[in-house]
Amino acid sequence: MEHNPKLVSSEVAALWGAYMQNTMVNGILQHFNSVNEDAESTDLIQSAINNCDYVVKEVIRIFEKDNHAIPIGFTQEDVNLKAGRVYSDLFTLRYIKYMAAVGTAAAAAFLEVLARSDVREFFSTTSQLFMELYNNACELLLKKGAFIRSPTIPPMEKAEYLQSETFLSGLIGKYRPLTAIELAHISKNTETNSIGRTFVSGFSQVANSPEVRKFMERGTEIAAKHETVFREILIKDGVPLPSSWDSTISKSIDPPFSDKLMMFHTLSLNEVSVAGYGAAVGASVRKDLGGDYTRLVAEILQYGDDGVKLMIDNRWLEQPPQNVDREALRNRRV
Structure with missing residues (x-):
């Protein structure tokens, strides 16, 4: 059959x-x-x-x-x-x-x-x-010589097991050096914020709605702040900072995209950031990094929630497929 x-x-x-x-x-x-x-x-x-x-x-x-x-x-x-x-x-x-x-x-x-x-x-x-x-x-x-690489670290001299729990939290007032995987996540999340900062900065310049422009300005500030947090972690660890990603924006104020598209794209980038931070928390054993990521996630979740409300108010947010509302169907028969 x-x-x-x-x-x-x-x-x-x-x-x-x-x-x-x-x-x-x-x-x-x-x-x-x-x-x-x-x-x-x-x-x-x-x-x-x-x-x-x-x-x-x-x-x-x-x-x-x-x-x-x-x-x-x-x-x-x-x-x-x-x-x-x-x-x-x-x-x-x-x-x-x-x-x-x-x-x-x-x-x-x-x-x-x-x-x-x-x-x-x-x-x-x-x-x-x-x-x-x-x-x-x-x-x-x-x-083109424009690929921005992650920071480099010296080659490992030998493989060995950990012998102290200070690997998790470090000594008092001092943390152990970043691992390669922790560096990888910091680099990835720095790039995500750089892409997002450049985009929303341009969006804030060309958006038609004053509310959307204000929302994008706030996003620019959040992304810049998060980039700074990640760069400061690298500086404290003595890691060479990667080159800055290109963020050139013209003087044009003529919008190439609708406010609806720009808002949706911003929320999409927000979702990618949340996923990236979540993955980083799972891979970062150093306790201070987990605290940083948790704090930053809370900020972008709030930003995303405000963006969803703005899209709903303007009827820009398309309803995703969902299960049947049985209670609503029952109420229709009353």
């Missing part, structure tokens, strides 16, 4: 999220493509757009097959291709590298909760596409 299983909740969530993210990123990339002046980046930008198009078309195909409503997502109405440049071409490359890494990780993470073969095949292909895009972006950044 042929078995045709319907989509389960985890599959619907993965597909819906992929549609929202890729229609949003596609709009960003279209603007970058329209203002791009770097011939070496043309193929990479087009590849990124093609990836987004593939994801969107496949989600539509799977949803239509199961009679699921297609999300609204983001359309050409959310992008103004006549608007001038806001960000540099180098920032475009770093954005593609960053979002390709996020896309690869998200697609791979969802595989664990997918059962239907066509959905698993789709996310497997998606992960491969974005992994290839990530590697191509890395190669181009390396070629």
